[in-house]
Amino acid sequence: MAPNLRPPKGTDDILAPDSRVWRRVLRTWDDWSERFGYDLVMTPIFEATDLFERGVGESTEVVRKQMYTFTDRGERSITLRPENTASVVRAYLNAGIQGEWKGAYSGPQFRYERPQGGRRRQFWQVGVEHLGTDRPGADAEVIELGYRFLVDLGVEGVSVQLNSLGDPEDRTAYVAELRSWLEARAADLSPDARETLKVNPMRVLDSKADAELISEAPAPSERLGQGASAAFDEVRTRLDAVGVPYETTPRLVRGLDYYTRTAFEYVGTSLDTAQTALGGGGRYDGLADQIGGRSVPGVGLAMGIDRIILSLGETDAEVALDAFVVATAGRDIDAAGLVSRLRSAGVRVDSIDTSRSLKAQFKAADRSGAATTLVVGDEWDGGAVRAKRMADGNETDVRIEEIATWLRS
């Protein structure tokens, strides 16, 4: 262990069997996002720093202390993306797209924080953005997608927490009211909350230490203007109609500044760490304008894959092989031919060094988890191989050209 082979603090190497769960989760995501009509969108892993400063918000925790920022050789300030929404909106604007557009992404994000269960410096998010419309139906559809995805994966106790933060005018008035309400009670606030109050009063609503006091505070959803209020109602009506359960959480706020109107989070019951949010999102009608483009409404969500997998437990490490090929002495080339032929036929198959003892090869076959082991031996000269079902030890000879179909039955 002399040379340092560990990955950097807060990052992980993910190998089998854990990586099998990752494959399943990522495939499930691709499936659901396609079913909902989202095309794949890929943006750079790093961006100009000011994109995040303007997009995510100068007063947010993310921008103030969590960004991986460095200067490149061309003296540009570059930041590893701490989230993906600002990039996707930038890409939409840059491509000159008119009107509605739906994109899905998947990839690593970076935030400089003290690592903890369910909180890494490099973590994986999947998400979608639906731009160019302010219809509440789009909000409901985004929320439904995340819900279906989590339920399909088998996450236990999924619930959707829903709130509305109002339109910018509602929010300005509300924040002023909240600020004076909190300032009047500053003596009772925790020191952390008092600091937060100066920078961003709404985030005080998130303070765990002040939960009791906060429960008395005015809530954003109680101060909605007509437009936001009607939209909030419609989102709820639509969620009811498609059978997505949710609970209204009046004091739910989000850590990023760009949210307007709809804000939501997914929480699960099986995560036994302090981090309970599996995903979240909302509407951000002012974001495009803030990062320097035209005014384009949008709504989106982001899901934390690391946390979702944590909450899944390690139960389902599905076997990745259908068959394992072993060979007796001198049958190396025949065995290699069989492996190649099966792979071309769509069978997931592997072998180890076929010149090793049959015992060693069978041991590897057993460990691989493959249901069947195929023995290339003297039967090969008669056009067959011996197939052994590992679970019960039964063996039968199978014609070489029939193996692929035999394995599927």
Added chain:
RNA sequence: GUGGCCGUAGCUCAGCUCGGUUAGAGCGCCUGGUUGUGAUCCAGGAGGUCGCGGGUUCGAAUCCCGUCGGUCACCCCA
């Protein structure tokens, strides 16, 4: 960024309080028993600068300091 706990074979850990011959166990791994058979059994074997650096000492896995890493909570968030 703040605080608590932890760092000995691939893995889980014992040994550390009361420093002292070649640092142990279980599991795993490799080879053989079976020159065509795994998961069981038997025999043998490989594998450790005791996280790293410094200090105290005749002598440090064991005591002291620092550092890095892990973990949990806060903060915050996915």
